[in-house]
Amino acid sequence: MSQNTSTAVMQRRVEAHDSLDDFPTPPWATRALCEWLGQNTAHDLGALTCREPTANRGHMVKPLREYFASVEASDVHDYGAGFPVADYLFGPLPERVHWTIKNPPFRLAEQFIERALESSDCAAVIVRAAFLEGKGRFERLFAKNPPSHVLQFTERVVMHKGKLSPDGSTATAYAWLVWADRAADTKLRWIAPCRKRLEKPEDYL
Numbered sequence: 001m002s003q004n005t006s007t008a009v010m011q012r013r014v015e016a017h018d019s020l021d022d023f024p025t026p027p028w029a030t031r032a033l034c035e036w037l038g039q040n041t042a043h044d045l046g047a048l049t050c051r052e053p054t055a056n057r058g059h060m061v062k063p064l065r066e067y068f069a070s071v072e073a074s075d076v077h078d079y080g081a082g083f084p085v086a087d088y089l090f091g092p093l094p095e096r097v098h099w100t101i102k103n104p105p106f107r108l109a110e111q112f113i114e115r116a117l118e119s120s121d122c123a124a125v126i127v128r129a130a131f132l133e134g135k136g137r138f139e140r141l142f143a144k145n146p147p148s149h150v151l152q153f154t155e156r157v158v159m160h161k162g163k164l165s166p167d168g169s170t171a172t173a174y175a176w177l178v179w180a181d182r183a184a185d186t187k188l189r190w191i192a193p194c195r196k197r198l199e200k201p202e203d204y205l
Contacts, residue, residue, distance in 0.1 A: 020077050021105035023159040024056050025126060026166075027063040028198040032191050033101070033124055033176050034067040035198070036151060040189075041180050043122070045069075048098035051120060053088035054105070054112070057081045059164050059203070064101060072097065088112065093119045100124075106131070110141050113177075117145055122180050126157070129173040148184040151176040153191050166204050 037043055045067045052061050055073035058081045064071045074086040088094075089111050100120040104112035109127055116123035129152065131137070157174040158165075176191070 021107070022056065022162050023103070024059045024164040025103045025159065026157060026164065026195075027059055027200070027203040028195050029126065029153070029157045029174070030060045030063040030101070031066070031198040032153070032194050033126075033151065033178075034063065035194075036176075036189075036191060037124075037178075037180070038067070043098075043180065045099075050099040050101055051094065051097045051116075052102055053086070053094075053100065054102040055079075055081065055083045056103075057164070058083065060101070060103060062203075068099070089115055096120060098122060102126075110137065113141065113145075117179060122178075124176050124178045124180075126174055126176050129175045131177075132175075145179070145182075146186045147177040147179050148181040148186065149176075149178040150186060150188045151178060151191050152188065155191075155193050155195050164204060166199070 034045060038045055047069055050064055050068040050071045052064060052071060052073045053075070055061050055075045057079045058073065061071055061073045061083075074084045074088070076085065076087050078085050089108065093115075097120045100116035100123045102112060102116070103126045106128065109125065109131060113123065113125055116125070132142075132150065152175045153173070156170050156172070158168045158170045159172075159174075160168055
């Protein structure tokens with residue numbers, strides 16, 4: 001029997017309940033967010049603090065440090081990158097920062113977003129575009145705390161399980177959900193093609 005490669009099937013990324021959901025974010029995708037914020041909001045990132053609580057091997061932390069004044073990083077698992085091991089979802093709220101930016105495990109994304117909104121002025125998460133679907137998620141999250149912006153990538157953001165690589169392809173569409181203004185109605189915007197411009201050879205070393 002041949003594999004079903006329809007878009008609907010291939011867009012599913014199913015992980016075990018106890019999986020670390022280890023899909024590192026390509027640095028160019030984080031730079032795309034930071035550049036969009038710098039060009040389309042009143043935020044001077046170079047004067048602000050940021051937290052990345054799903055630091056993994058640091059592939060998002062490094063580009064964030066190119067734009068923000070300081071970036072605090074940690075992860076629930078030790079990936080050998082030297083970041084503190086901490087469970088972001090439990091215990092007292094961390095000290096407040098200007099921004100929390102992350103690629104949360106899909107099954108815990110709602111909890112990560114809620115925690116970020118409680119402990120930072122603004123937040124952004126990169127998620128599969130399908131995350132916007134669902135009656136339950138709408139009622140629990142979006143109806144109460146809608147993002148100010150949905151930034152849909154026009155290029156595919158390729159995420160490989162357990163590694164960062166410039167090669168490969170994907171049927172999964174990704175978007176940044178941004179909470180930059182809690183009082184604003186949600187606006188849909190597109191991130192124009194930018195991988196070629198924002199990608200650096202040293203990102204994959």
